[in-house]
Amino acid sequence: MxxxxxxxxxxxxxxxxxxxAFIFKRNILTVFMSIELMLNAVNLAFxxxxxxxxxxxxxxxxxxxxxxxxxxxxxxxxxxxLIHRNRRTLDVENVDSLKD
Amino acid sequence: MITPxxxxxxxxxxxxxxxxxxxxxxxxxxxxxxxxVVVMVALAGLYLLQGAEFVAAVQVxxxxxxxxxxxxxxxxxxxxxxxxxxxxxxxxxxxxVPLGAVFLVEVAYWIGRATAHLDPAPAEAVSxxxxxxxxxxxxxxxxxxxxxLILIALLGALVLARREESN
Numbered sequence: 237m238x239x240x241x242x243x244x245x246x247x248x249x250x251x252x253x254x255x256x257a258f259i260f261k262r263n264i265l266t267v268f269m270s271i272e273l274m275l276n277a278v279n280l281a282f283x284x285x286x287x288x289x290x291x292x293x294x295x296x297x298x299x300x301x302x303x304x305x306x307x308x309x310x311x312x313x314x315x316x317x318l319i320h321r322n323r324r325t326l327d328v329e330n331v332d333s334l335k336d
Numbered sequence: 337m338i339t340p341x342x343x344x345x346x347x348x349x350x351x352x353x354x355x356x357x358x359x360x361x362x363x364x365x366x367x368x369x370x371x372x373v374v375v376m377v378a379l380a381g382l383y384l385l386q387g388a389e390f391v392a393a394v395q396v397x398x399x400x401x402x403x404x405x406x407x408x409x410x411x412x413x414x415x416x417x418x419x420x421x422x423x424x425x426x427x428x429x430x431x432x433v434p435l436g437a438v439f440l441v442e443v444a445y446w447i448g449r450a451t452a453h454l455d456p457a458p459a460e461a462v463s464x465x466x467x468x469x470x471x472x473x474x475x476x477x478x479x480x481x482x483x484x485l486i487l488i489a490l491l492g493a494l495v496l497a498r499r500e501e502s503n
Contacts, residue, residue, distance in 0.1 A: 240454040252440040253356040307489035314496035
């Protein structure tokens, strides 16, 4: 069997890469995708602990995370469409009216 | 000692990390989206490796299927082009990036060490029946709440994306 720690290290690396993408990317769609990447890293940790502790609750929580991610994608992409319609840009650097 | 399972894990982990790096390095959003699909399918393989078959199926169908289709659809709808090259300051490039890499490696190292004693449970097949029993007995109220959440999210997306009549 694959040791539990392997999966957890991969989960941490994946989450870190998601954070890096979230900070470095400038396209608002890619920023949104990096959030999905982080959610996936958390799901991996949930499934790993579920197996390691021999409990099924972790997998149930993964379902809830996936459902919330779907809801978030629906609302978030609607907001992105709205931003594009109002400002004609997808660059997060140009959406800065809260700065002024 | 590399067992077949560990070999499969290493291959899938390499695919996942490469996909995530590709998501960061690609300039065009559609390439990033396709990299994310690769990451999600490889993650489904890892779930299979851990005996979570139903989660793997849901991962492929809902995540790699439905959610990413919506992403690609929006990218094409908005005609999203290449991202401009960010002018990263010299401080960020020569101090921030190495510090971030060191931090990432260190976190991964300590998580690996702290959890090294956790042995994987004996591989008992988790049947989808057990999972659904748990979901529809103990967690039936959160389950109904999530269906409500989806409904509200759909309504919100409709209201947000609707074109104003006056315009």
